[in-house]
Amino acid sequence: MKKIAILGSTGSIGIQTLEVAREHKDEIKVVSLVAHSNIDLLEQQIREFMPELVCVYDENKAKQLRENIKDLQVPVETGMDGIIACASLSSADTVVAALVGMIGILPTIEAIKAGKNIALANKETLVTAGHLIMPLCKEKGVKLLPVDSEHSAIFQALNGESKKNIHKIILTASGGPFRGLNISSLKNITPQDALKHPNWSMGNKITIDSATLINKALEVMEAAWLFGVPISQVQVLVHPQSIIHSMVEYLDGSVIAQMGLPDMRLPIQYALFYPDRKEMKLGERLDLTKINQLTFEEADMETFYGLKLGLEAGKLGGSMPTVFNAANEWAVARFLEGKIGFLDIPKLISKAMENHIIITSPSLNEILNTEQETYDFIEGIVDTVR
Numbered sequence: 001m002k003k004i005a006i007l008g009s010t011g012s013i014g015i016q017t018l019e020v021a022r023e024h025k026d027e028i029k030v031v032s033l034v035a036h037s038n039i040d041l042l043e044q045q046i047r048e049f050m051p052e053l054v055c056v057y058d059e060n061k062a063k064q065l066r067e068n069i070k071d072l073q074v075p076v077e078t079g080m081d082g083i084i085a086c087a088s089l090s091s092a093d094t095v096v097a098a099l100v101g102m103i104g105i106l107p108t109i110e111a112i113k114a115g116k117n118i119a120l121a122n123k124e125t126l127v128t129a130g131h132l133i134m135p136l137c138k139e140k141g142v143k144l145l146p147v148d149s150e151h152s153a154i155f156q157a158l159n160g161e162s163k164k165n166i167h168k169i170i171l172t173a174s175g176g177p178f179r180g181l182n183i184s185s186l187k188n189i190t191p192q193d194a195l196k197h198p199n200w201s202m203g204n205k206i207t208i209d210s211a212t213l214i215n216k217a218l219e220v221m222e223a224a225w226l227f228g229v230p231i232s233q234v235q236v237l238v239h240p241q242s243i244i245h246s247m248v249e250y251l252d253g254s255v256i257a258q259m260g261l262p263d264m265r266l267p268i269q270y271a272l273f274y275p276d277r278k279e280m281k282l283g284e285r286l287d288l289t290k291i292n293q294l295t296f297e298e299a300d301m302e303t304f305y306g307l308k309l310g311l312e313a314g315k316l317g318g319s320m321p322t323v324f325n326a327a328n329e330w331a332v333a334r335f336l337e338g339k340i341g342f343l344d345i346p347k348l349i350s351k352a353m354e355n356h357i358i359i360t361s362p363s364l365n366e367i368l369n370t371e372q373e374t375y376d377f378i379e380g381i382v383d384t385v386r
């Protein structure tokens with residue numbers, strides 16, 4: 001029996017992880033669940049899966065949930081300590097890291113320290129703290145299995161091959177809802193427009209990241225950490241149908257791709273059962289006769305210059321990816337609240353990066369301080385930039 005902790009169970013990845021768990025009831029036991037504040041959905045999940053422990057980050061909501069489930073014997077923790085308790089619960093063998101944003105760093109580190117295998121969706125953790133996470137996984141002998149669809153594809157295409165044999169990694173991108181538009185037509189984009197992803201149904205933050213192509217910058221950095229290659233060896237290729245989830249081109253010219261319909265339940269299930277493959281009973285199967293064409297084009301890094309900024313941040317390394325990521329998290333949240341425009345997102349990231357003096361190999365504290373300093377810096381300049 002696999003025993004899993006799900007950090008972010010009420011989100012897009014968390015819900016789909018529970019669908020996989022429901023489908024494999026005899027093989028997967030859910031031992032802990034973490035959410036921020038959606039206690040109604042969390043209560044349904046608790047009643048169905050009966051975990052040993054749950055955490056609601058928001059203290060008032062946690063109190064409310066305790067009241068709502070007082071007929072059950074399920075303790076409700078709160079705050080970061082509560083998340084860590086769920087992530088390092090002794091009965092868990094695998095932690096599904098599906099919180100959104102840098103809040104995921106500390107619980108992931110604590111889970112690794114406690115010897116848990118990690119099924120990683122939360123890319124922000126590797127982008128900002130990859131230099132701490134990767135050696136820690138090695139030291140603790142834990143598996144770090146990618147859930148992000150492109151990284152799962154690359155992992156499957158690599159199939160244990162030595163990285164010496166890689167010519168390049170080809171990371172596919174849908175191009176987002178605004179593919180083909182020029183910068184002047186992006187001026188008045190609303191959150192509602194940007195939340196319409198052409199192929200995937202996901203949480204709001206990553207959906208905006210797909211619209212700016214910043215998701216691809218984060219994914220290039222994520223791939224570099226996961227597969228031990230330099231940023232320059234990862235090529236972003238726009239593939240609007242999202243059927244090829246990524247490819248590896250080897251030294252001899254062979255290109256191995258992984259394909260499937262855009263459905264996250266496949267990479268989630270693959271990560272949970274690796275190295276086994278289980279029959280996928282959920283959703284449709286890929287039928288290539290129904291796919292008219294697979295097309296490819298270069299990414300437009302002038303219009304979507306957030307991608308270019310992210311690749312620069314990745315090449316500079318040290319604390320710069322944290323600045324890039326934190327500035328993006330701040331800007332996406334304000335864009336979703338209608339407080340800044342779509343094009344202000346890369347503008348603010350650029351200002352934050354210009355202002356930053358790189359720390360070469362930041363400690364966890366330095367990463368978290370850099371995150372806060374980036375937020376403070378942007379708060380101070382946002383009105384002059386817009």
Ligand SMILES: NC(=O)C1=CN([C@@H]2O[C@H](COP(=O)(O)OP(=O)(O)OC[C@H]3O[C@@H](n4cnc5c(N)ncnc54)[C@H](OP(=O)(O)O)[C@@H]3O)[C@@H](O)[C@H]2O)C=CC1
Binds near residue numbers: 099101122147
């Ligand atoms: N969705 C997708 O298809 C994909 C997502 N990813 C990555 O996976 C991660 C999760 O994405 P997604 O599922 O879309 O995000 P969602 O916004 O849908 O879900 C986020 C989850 O995290 C919880 N959460 C947020 N903040 C806190 C906090 N402070 N304390 C405790 N819980 C918190 C939310 O709880 P609540 O509901 O209560 O707010 C929710 O359960 C991201 O890093 C994303 O980039 C990667 C590939 C694909």
Ligand SMILES: CC(=O)[C@@H](O)[C@H](O)COP(=O)(O)O
Binds near residue numbers: 148200216
């Ligand atoms: C499902 C998944 O892994 C997302 O990261 C997805 O790739 C986003 O699509 P884009 O290619 O539009 O960023």
Ligand SMILES: [Mn+2]
Binds near residue numbers: 148150151219
């Ligand atoms: Mn992805």
